[in-house]
Amino acid sequence: DAGITQSPRHKVTETGTPVTLRCHQTENHRYMYWYRQDPGHGLRLIHYSYGVKDTDKGEVSDGYSVSRSKTEDFLLTLESATSSQTSVYFCATAKRTGDETQYFGPGTRLLVL
């Protein structure tokens, strides 16, 4: 398995506060992704990165921003958390273009009160 860790694993926060989730990988994979998973919606892509400082929006990017200053770290920021952002957030990586396997981290459970 690819070495992917997410921190924190659980977080409870209040509406309006900023939240940053971290994804760290030790595999030197080029691509990194943030998904959210909600009942009845499956996995939805928030943002992804195809290299250091190179990012793009996914299906549900509103209210989220990302940064990738080095290969191993991909940060997801909720600038002002809302209750609709209560979800399980998964980070994933892929080695290179044409590699069809995405490797997922263990997830972060976020509750916004």
Next chain:
Amino acid sequence: GQSLEQPSEVTAVEGAIVQINCTYQTSGFYGLSWYQQHDGGAPTFLSYNGLDGLEETGRFSSFLSRSDSYGYLLLQELQMKDSASYFCAVRKNQAGTALIFGKGTTLSVSS
């Protein structure tokens, strides 16, 4: 728009064969993947079809028909540990690997 449709639930008994279908409608298509997820844990990659036909990996096989915008995952010799959620996912772009996932099928295997 874009959508992937798969059944929400499937039930089967140990030793049986089950097929999970996936139909897709997307603005781009470069392949169909399948992922397995146990109890809300990390999804894991099962298989990929970039071309029409059947791909076999042990007890699991996956099929794709691009002309029908349809694929399926076939699980044989079902075991209790196969109880999980299964997601189909479409790769839309030639470069990069961003995926659009279906909502998932919950498979329950009973003895």
